[in-house]
Amino acid sequence: MRIVNLRKENWQEDPELSRIKTRGQGLENKYATSVLEIIENVRKYGDTAVFGYAKKFDRVELTPENVRVSEKEIEEAFEKVEPEVIDAIKLAVDRVRKFHEHQKENSYFVTEPGMVLGQKVIPLESAGIYVPGGKASYPSSVIMNAVPAKVAGVEKVVMVTPAIESLEVNPYSLVAAKLSGVDKIYRVGGAHGVAAIAFGTASIPKVDKIVGPGNIYVALAKKFLFGQVDIDMVAGPSEILVIADETANPEWVAIDLLSQAEHDELAGAFLVTHDEKIARAVVEEITRKLRTLKRKEIAQKSIENFGTVFLTESIYHSCEVANIVAPEHLEVATAEPFALLDLIKNAGAIFLGHYTCESLGDYVLGPNHVLPTGGSARFFSPLGVYDFVKRSSVLYVSRDGFEKISSATALLADVEGLEAHGLAARVRMGSRIKVSEKENVKG
Amino acid sequence: MRIVNLRKENWQEDPELSRIKTRGQGLENKYATSVLEIIENVRKYGDTAVFGYAKKFDRVELTPENVRVSEKEIEEAFEKVEPEVIDAIKLAVDRVRKFHEHQKENSYFVTEPGMVLGQKVIPLESAGIYVPGGKASYPSSVIMNAVPAKVAGVEKVVMVTPAIESLEVNPYSLVAAKLSGVDKIYRVGGAHGVAAIAFGTASIPKVDKIVGPGNIYVALAKKFLFGQVDIDMVAGPSEILVIADETANPEWVAIDLLSQAEHDELAGAFLVTHDEKIARAVVEEITRKLRTLKRKEIAQKSIENFGTVFLTESIYHSCEVANIVAPEHLEVATAEPFALLDLIKNAGAIFLGHYTCESLGDYVLGPNHVLPTGGSARFFSPLGVYDFVKRSSVLYVSRDGFEKISSATALLADVEGLEAHGLAARVRMGSRIKVSEKENVKG
Numbered sequence: 007m008r009i010v011n012l013r014k015e016n017w018q019e020d021p022e023l024s025r026i027k028t029r030g031q032g033l034e035n036k037y038a039t040s041v042l043e044i045i046e047n048v049r050k051y052g053d054t055a056v057f058g059y060a061k062k063f064d065r066v067e068l069t070p071e072n073v074r075v076s077e078k079e080i081e082e083a084f085e086k087v088e089p090e091v092i093d094a095i096k097l098a099v100d101r102v103r104k105f106h107e108h109q110k111e112n113s114y115f116v117t118e119p120g121m122v123l124g125q126k127v128i129p130l131e132s133a134g135i136y137v138p139g140g141k142a143s144y145p146s147s148v149i150m151n152a153v154p155a156k157v158a159g160v161e162k163v164v165m166v167t168p169a170i171e172s173l174e175v176n177p178y179s180l181v182a183a184k185l186s187g188v189d190k191i192y193r194v195g196g197a198h199g200v201a202a203i204a205f206g207t208a209s210i211p212k213v214d215k216i217v218g219p220g221n222i223y224v225a226l227a228k229k230f231l232f233g234q235v236d237i238d239m240v241a242g243p244s245e246i247l248v249i250a251d252e253t254a255n256p257e258w259v260a261i262d263l264l265s266q267a268e269h270d271e272l273a274g275a276f277l278v279t280h281d282e283k284i285a286r287a288v289v290e291e292i293t294r295k296l297r298t299l300k301r302k303e304i305a306q307k308s309i310e311n312f313g314t315v316f317l318t319e320s321i322y323h324s325c326e327v328a329n330i331v332a333p334e335h336l337e338v339a340t341a342e343p344f345a346l347l348d349l350i351k352n353a354g355a356i357f358l359g360h361y362t363c364e365s366l367g368d369y370v371l372g373p374n375h376v377l378p379t380g381g382s383a384r385f386f387s388p389l390g391v392y393d394f395v396k397r398s399s400v401l402y403v404s405r406d407g408f409e410k411i412s413s414a415t416a417l418l419a420d421v422e423g424l425e426a427h428g429l430a431a432r433v434r435m436g437s438r439i440k441v442s443e444k445e446n447v448k449g
Numbered sequence: 450m451r452i453v454n455l456r457k458e459n460w461q462e463d464p465e466l467s468r469i470k471t472r473g474q475g476l477e478n479k480y481a482t483s484v485l486e487i488i489e490n491v492r493k494y495g496d497t498a499v500f501g502y503a504k505k506f507d508r509v510e511l512t513p514e515n516v517r518v519s520e521k522e523i524e525e526a527f528e529k530v531e532p533e534v535i536d537a538i539k540l541a542v543d544r545v546r547k548f549h550e551h552q553k554e555n556s557y558f559v560t561e562p563g564m565v566l567g568q569k570v571i572p573l574e575s576a577g578i579y580v581p582g583g584k585a586s587y588p589s590s591v592i593m594n595a596v597p598a599k600v601a602g603v604e605k606v607v608m609v610t611p612a613i614e615s616l617e618v619n620p621y622s623l624v625a626a627k628l629s630g631v632d633k634i635y636r637v638g639g640a641h642g643v644a645a646i647a648f649g650t651a652s653i654p655k656v657d658k659i660v661g662p663g664n665i666y667v668a669l670a671k672k673f674l675f676g677q678v679d680i681d682m683v684a685g686p687s688e689i690l691v692i693a694d695e696t697a698n699p700e701w702v703a704i705d706l707l708s709q710a711e712h713d714e715l716a717g718a719f720l721v722t723h724d725e726k727i728a729r730a731v732v733e734e735i736t737r738k739l740r741t742l743k744r745k746e747i748a749q750k751s752i753e754n755f756g757t758v759f760l761t762e763s764i765y766h767s768c769e770v771a772n773i774v775a776p777e778h779l780e781v782a783t784a785e786p787f788a789l790l791d792l793i794k795n796a797g798a799i800f801l802g803h804y805t806c807e808s809l810g811d812y813v814l815g816p817n818h819v820l821p822t823g824g825s826a827r828f829f830s831p832l833g834v835y836d837f838v839k840r841s842s843v844l845y846v847s848r849d850g851f852e853k854i855s856s857a858t859a860l861l862a863d864v865e866g867l868e869a870h871g872l873a874a875r876v877r878m879g880s881r882i883k884v885s886e887k888e889n890v891k892g
Contacts, residue, residue: 030676038481091864094857101854105566108557116551122801123548123815128794130828143865178864214828229675233473233683236828240676261876265869300868347843351571355842358565361851361877362844365870369861370854372566373842385573385657385679387840397830399798399816400790401805408804411544411813414537418812421534421621422586425743426708427808433704434804 007275007289007313012327022314027330029274029312030242030380041197041226048201053208059198064170068194070209075175075191080184083177092181098149098370099185105372106157109391115400120407124400129159132211133394134203134235135188136218136228137179139168139195145182146368150375150389151218152186158394163188164213166203168195195220197227204231217376217389238389242380245274245312246364247333247353249324249346250288252281254339255360259284260291262337262363267308268301274312276331278324285315325349332383335364354383408434450718450732450756455770465757470773472717472755473685473823484640484669491644496651502641507613511637513652518618518634523627526620535624541592541813542628548815549600552834558843563850567843572602575654576837577646577678578631579661579671580622582611582638588625589811593818593832594661595629601837606631607656609646611638638663640670647674660819660832681832685823688717688755689807690776690796692767692789693731695724697782698803702727703734705780705806710751711744717755719774721767728758768792775826778807797826851877 010022017023047055057068084092115124135151137144148165155163165188169175175193183191192210194202200220206212216228217238228237246266248259263275279285292309296302318324325346328336332352340346343358350356354377357364368375378386403411412431419428453465460466490498500511527535558567578594580587591608598606608631610618618636626634635653637645643663649655659671660681671680689709691702706718722728735752739745761767768789771779775795783789786801793799797820800807811818821829846854855874862871 091860094860097854097857098861105559108559109568114551116548121814125552125816125831125833126790126793126799131794145864146861229672232672232675233823233825236825257876258873261869261873265867265873268867268869295869305869343845347569350569350841351574353841355844356569358843358845359847361848362846363873363877365862365867365873366846366851366854366858367842367844368870369858371564371844371846373568373844377842378839380676382676382679383839383841385839388568388842390568390840392835396821396826396828397833398793398796398826399810399820399831400801401798401810401814401816402786402801403805403809403814404802405804408809411540411809414540415809415812417534417537418541418589419808421588424708424711424808426704426711426738426748427811430701430704430708430806430808433700434806 007292007309007315009285009289009315009317011317012323013317013319018330023316023327023330026274026276026312026314027381030382037222037226041223042230044197045201045227045230048198048207049205056194056198056202056207056210059196060194063196064168066169066171066173072173073192073194073209075180075193079175080180083180086177087181091178094370095145095149095182095185098146099153101370101372102149102153102374103157106154106391110157111392111395120404120410122400122402126398126400127395128398130214130394130396131160132162132164132213133160134213134216135163135165136195136200136216136220136224137165137167138220139170139176143176143178145178146375147219148179148182148188149186152183152188154374154389154391155394156187158391160394162190162211162213164203164211165191166194166199167191168199169193195224197223200224200227200231204235215394217393238376238393239378239382239386243270243272243274245276245333245379246335246337247276247278247328247331248337248339249321249328250277250279250281250284251321251340252284253341253360254284256284256287256291258360258363259288259339260295263288263292263313264295264299264305265365266335267305267313268299271304271307272311273308274333275309276333277315278318278327279315280318280320280324282317285317289315321346322349328353332381334377334379334383337362337364352383354378354388450735450752450758452728452732452758452760454760455766456760456762461773466759466770466773469717469719469755469757470824473825480665480669484666485673487640488644488670488673491641491650492648499637499641499645499650499653502639503637506639507611509612509614509616515616516635516637516652518623518636522618523623526623529620530624534621537813538588538592538625538628541589542596544813544815545592545596545817546600549597549817549834552597553600554835554838563847563853565843565845569841569843570838571841573657573837573839574603575605575607575656576603577656577659578606578608579638579643579659579663579667580608580610581663582613582618586619586621588621589818590662591622591625591631592629595626595631597817597832597834598837599630601834603837605633605654605656607646607654608634609637609642610634611642612636638667640666643667643670643674647678658837660836681819681836682821682825682829686713686715686717688719688776688822689778689780690719690721690771690774691780691782692764692771693720693722693724693727694764694783695727696784696803697727699727699730699734701803701806702731702782703738706731706735706756707738707742707748708808709778710748710756711742714747714750715754716751717776718752719776720758721761721770722758723761723763723767725760728760732758764789765792771796775824777820777822777826780805780807795826797821797831
């Protein structure tokens, strides 16, 4: 883990900081052509294409009869999963639901004489949740994607997850899906699985929005289908930035940095501190812990690629650096973390204080773990209830209300050269009688 | 304008309704390669690439000195624009601002013993507004994109609009920009203009989000840059659906349908009614008005392509059809429009009653005119203040709060095979002393 000194003029231009700042520049587009072809084939040939790709890529024989996971399989999953894990999943679902309840939005209406204007908030009718599959188990991903959708009021929550080499779907994911309120589960994934729920096929339903993480094919498929359906965000490798002062515990900071590094060779683990002793102690702890960690090969490569300690002038300087990096997870491991909250502008989730380790937020604490990566916390938000609703503007004017704004409307329509727009106001200006009294209306 | 009878069994499968339902299936990707190349060159070569493309595509010589519109040019624009138009723009800005003030969101925090959880709402630092340029004039587009950004609290609102064949920028757009609070204006557009504000160049600033309509190159550039920056939505041709009953005025309905048809040959104009007389009267009116309309060639083609009257069983059936089409603009031209509001699920903006013609909403009424098209009202919302903020989750646990959830966290980390995630909880479980009292922390 390299230590970079930012105690200098023009620290903003430090090459390592610049490299990290631009880490998220866009998705690899080299698979674009094949993903576009998959999408087009699924759109044209439906199930035939989907099942063909499942055979080719995932080596499973899907049919209209077996593609959907049955209620019986879900019941069996409950028998396979340990009772204490079921309890932990229930605790997580419950806490995540309670936190997300606060994100519900209300419609609003405002009135003035002759006018009612407002905004209706309406749940999406359906949503699709992509869960990475195969033998890996991601119950937390199921919970974090499905619960906000159900809290929003989405009636049809559909989960897709690839069956790979065998028809079996991970039982932990099935239990999490059932307890999170998922309505239907299909054992299909990849770009073809994403396209299937974007267009709908004979045996797989179409949805309005697709959320959830996946590999590069899944990410590109979501991106190319954006507009046909809504998508959540373009997610990259996971990352953490820890701001530490002299009260931080180096061992705790080190393990928190490693808990991102173990995800992915391209994951980011950044420490920002004005305290040199802490900096050195954390680097030592990381070296020590890397020796024994089960996923040490991934974590080691990740630390080599994106493991950096930035040495700053002060805790305020550290906050500035954090805002430039705009990390997915930001831990504030300082004596008075709340005092810094107002200074943090760009971060997916902010973990305050020494006990609030990032992994609490991954599973049980309540806020969503689907967070913007690669610096996109500058403009993206955590997944939330707001992702599963849409808004419609509502406009009403009476004859009197109409008169307040009709001339300005007609004038601006003229300026833009849109005659019929202006005429729509002008034909109504001419009419002083009530609409329903007009002869030609009643025929 | 064709009349299609939906008074039949399986009306949902009517071929014309199906054609209209799937009208928005994705963007043309045939320009993808050239747009990707433009983006890559702008990323690598900055101003040199941007100015090169401006010369090639827009036939203007841009330099670092002239690319930004000067304060003097903006002042001169105010002298060129008619005082009554300035007043109309002021009225629009004022009403749009007032409506959007209601969309501001607050941060929230909830507490339980040993825990504070919440969500901070933070304005984006910067936003870029794309305004189509050349000789056309779109002051309303400037207002509708810039005002919500300023209401949200975005500090740097940057507008880009192409200068085509001459350095001049439309004075109406400049006046609207100034009155809407736009901070800087650059006379550059196309895919290269979009890429310029996505990455930033020596003379053009980088922004966090890009909004606003444009041609196919602009739309593709936004789509490909999604993730590098945020974007608003993928906008297609404009469209209107009118639900009418026997109280509707055929002339008014006809001109409202034409006010979308005049936008674009691919614009949509749909009438849905259970009243055959109204249906026929509107078709006649459209034929009559098409003879004299200035933009009749565009409108005529649009009506041929996407001009349809659907005949329904009842007003409730009409609402069902509207929800399937999910139009950008929905007019409810009925005797009791508010009674239907709850039945409308999918529409960008809902115009209630005979006087509320769509063009009022385009300019002055207050709600945003940037609305989801092509059926994407199923999942997209009008542009709003919520598009110019981001959210950060906030999490804090004390030692006591930690104990409530640490075991479940460690267990679920085990289930997912993420050892360091579990260790992050476990190293803290072992420590019963206060962090700041630990010897090794103070070095």
